[in-house]
Amino acid sequence: MLTAWVALPGCAPGWQGDPDDDRVRVVTSFSVIEDLARGVAGERALVRGLAPVGAEVHEWELLPRNFVDLEGADIVFINGLGLEQWLEQLRATLPAGVPLVALAEEIEREAIPIQQGELRGGPDPHVWMDPRAAAEFAEIIRDRLIELDPEGEEDYRTNASAVLEELEALHDELAGTFARLPPERRLLITSEAAFLYFADTYGFQHAGIWGNNAEEEGTPRQVAGIVDLIRETRPAALFWESTITDRYVRGIAEDTRLPVAGPLYVDSLGRAGTGAESYVAMMRQNARVIMEALTEGSD
């Protein structure tokens, strides 16, 4: 029965379920959007991610299974604003007529410019670090899935309402948590300056060693710049992120005699057991790590 292994149009291997499974096939660029899309889709649609949990999303390169997923996709959700440096490769792979939706470019919220490095002045892509923006992502996903699969409208609306409620509660919870931290302690220094939206939402000052992971990382100039800022502002700790090396942060922490805390999750959810396995869990985990590190040593 060799024929059983031959891929037929519309039932590409890699997409789970039997060939008669005619549910809508949703492809997402990375784990944060994948999680939001799964929440909205529920059982009604199949959802896949391209860059998997733990991967560096900015510079991801499509794998054979990603091509299979894209060839079978009914719709693709990406972040946009330059996050996916591999967008041209994705576009070239996507069958004609399949909608490609750049969520961060469709929301109402305005993009914050990158503050440092080679890409300074361009829109910062890490919009999802504000839960209110993540909620806008979920609304767009809901509306686009209803367009594609009108018979599923009730399911998508019900699922999306639960997601939106959870995100609203998350935002209130985080606002309450960070309100307990005196403003002068709200200094967030990381490797990649990926927390601009988060900082703007919760009243932090924020800088990274470099501005964006698409840049060269840890150059002498970047290191000198952040060391000056650290000496000036004296944060309680420095932070590292899950998808990039902590080498530079650790070196700088040693030079400036500061503790290191982490990982923080930005460009990917955490693997099983990290406490950051979903978007909501990842934001809570970040809050725990930040609060613990920045309240340390305070009166």
Ligand SMILES: [Zn+2]
């Ligand atoms: Zn990033």
